[in-house]
Amino acid sequence: MEQDRRKWNQRYRSRSYPETVSGIVRRFAPAARAGRALDIAAGNGRNALYLARIGFRVDAVDISDQAVNDLASRHPMVRAIRTDLDRYELPQRSFQLIVNIHFLKRRLFPQIMEALLPGGVLIFETFVASDLAESGPTRRDHLLRENELLHAFLPIGIRYYREKTETTGRGRRRIASLVARKPF
Ligand SMILES: C[S@@+](CC[C@H](N)C(=O)[O-])C[C@H]1O[C@@H](n2cnc3c(N)ncnc32)[C@H](O)[C@@H]1O
Numbered sequence: 001m002e003q004d005r006r007k008w009n010q011r012y013r014s015r016s017y018p019e020t021v022s023g024i025v026r027r028f029a030p031a032a033r034a035g036r037a038l039d040i041a042a043g044n045g046r047n048a049l050y051l052a053r054i055g056f057r058v059d060a061v062d063i064s065d066q067a068v069n070d071l072a073s074r075h076p077m078v079r080a081i082r083t084d085l086d087r088y089e090l091p092q093r094s095f096q097l098i099v100n101i102h103f104l105k106r107r108l109f110p111q112i113m114e115a116l117l118p119g120g121v122l123i124f125e126t127f128v129a130s131d132l133a134e135s136g137p138t139r140r141d142h143l144l145r146e147n148e149l150l151h152a153f154l155p156i157g158i159r160y161y162r163e164k165t166e167t168t169g170r171g172r173r174r175i176a177s178l179v180a181r182k183p184f
Helices: 002-014 023-031 046-053 065-072 108-115 148-152
Strands: 036-040 057-062 078-082 095-101 116-127 158-168 171-181
Touching (some): 002 065, 023 046, 023 095, 023 116, 046 078, 148 158
Parallel strands (some): 057 078, 095 116
Antiparallel strands (some): 116 171
16 A cells, blocks of 8 residues: 555654564574575565575565665565565465564465465464553554464464563563464
8 A cells, every 4th residue: 555655665764673583483484494485574674684594585575665675685585575465466385484574464364375385384473452552553454353363374274373462662562473384
């Protein structure tokens, strides 16, 4: 959506985001088979760059021209793709690993399952709606419902699932974390 593109360009131009690799990606990505990976809404590429460093060929997709241009030349194994995930169609049976961190686009759920190769791993972590939340998105369509992620990916076999309230420097937030592996 054009509004998202402008909003995120503005954010990436006005501040720098931490490059710390997401804990769940660091913990579970090495369990996936080597090959192609997809980072959905990759942002500054903190996770895509980590995946490239451990040997994956990574497609990093995001709507922000600023983020994609900054990422484009940072690693030869990362292909930065500027696209709107409201419209983009994921290629089928293409990836050994898909990561989706701090982003929610429900229309992609079935496509993610199709885009994984047999045995492919999905690592998904994002915000859950909670009365206790003090940080994270406020729009309802950017927030998961309780156990929604778990139910959405049941068809491909859940390996790990947790919902947890955590406190960061910006306040409390509720997070769902999921790892699934598509059957062979
Ligand atoms: C909270 S950031 C998360 C970035 C990254 N996954 C991470 O964990 O560091 C959300 C990202 O979603 C991207 N985004 C928002 N709407 C989008 C859309 N419609 N299509 C593609 N990317 C989008 C933004 O540009 C931003 O980089």
